[in-house]
Amino acid sequence: MTFxxxxxxxxxKRKGYGKALLDYSLDKAKALGVGAICIEGNIDFYGKSGFVVASTKGIHYYAEPRDSEVLYCLLKELKDGFLEGITGTYHTPQGYFVDENEVEKFDSHFPAKEKRSFPDSSGNQIKRN
Ligand SMILES: CC(C)(COP(=O)(O)OP(=O)(O)OC[C@H]1O[C@@H](n2cnc3c(N)ncnc32)[C@H](O)[C@@H]1OP(=O)(O)O)[C@@H](O)C(=O)NCCC(=O)NCCS
Structure with a gap:
């Protein structure tokens, strides 16, 4: 599963709300019977809740070379040993990709906004033109 x-x-920020929200979500996923969660994120934050770099568990990130260590592709087993003996590729679900033209069209219904960019959880600048 991803989320x-x-x-x-x-x-x-930095008051514990992010971790509380994350841990609550992990508990919900576990209650649903989910075996493992794979996400893209910052290990400094997600590592606090038990996530590890996915490549250390044999899971490859679809958009990078197979032998690379992708520090932002993370996973956590919710069932002990769920991924033991399993290798594979994590692919970001299609639902995560948006059509920028559709976004522009949707945004045009709201009062004009100033376009700004912020660093993502890995410190990379996210820029939308
Ligand atoms: C990432 C995010 C959700 C963290 O939320 P938060 O409420 O600030 O995090 P918490 O206070 O629960 O932090 C828990 C621990 O995670 C680590 N952590 C949190 N943010 C961090 C950061 N930016 N850099 C390094 N470590 C971080 C710290 O160890 C922190 O504990 P500490 O404050 O005692 O040192 C928040 O910074 C955010 O909304 N970022 C923008 C959106 C985003 O990038 N979301 C994640 C994408 S998947």
Whole structure:
């Protein structure tokens, strides 16, 4: 299973809300019987809740070379040993990709906004033109 992204309003960051939300979501997934969760994110945050770099468990990130260590592709087993003996490729689900033209069309229904860019959880600048 995958999920996210989760987001905390800047003025409430680093107060434990992100971790609380994440751990709550993991408990819900576990209750659903999910064996493992694979996501794209920052190990400094997700590592606190038990995520590890997916390649260390034999899971390859679809958009990078097979032998590369992709530090933002993370996973957590919710059932012990769920991925033992399993290798494979994680592919971001299609639902995560948006049509920028459709976004522009949707946004045009709202009052004009100033376009800004912010660093993502890995510190990379996200820019939308
Ligand atoms: C990532 C995010 C959800 C974290 O939420 P938060 O409420 O600030 O995080 P928490 O206070 O629960 O942090 C728990 C621990 O994670 C680590 N952590 C959190 N944010 C971090 C960051 N930006 N860099 C490094 N470590 C971080 C810290 O160890 C922190 O514990 P500490 O504050 O005692 O050192 C929040 O910064 C955010 O909304 N970012 C923008 C959206 C985003 O990138 N979402 C994740 C994409 S999948």
């Amino acid at each position: 996210g992204p989760i987001s905390i309003k800047p003025k409430y």
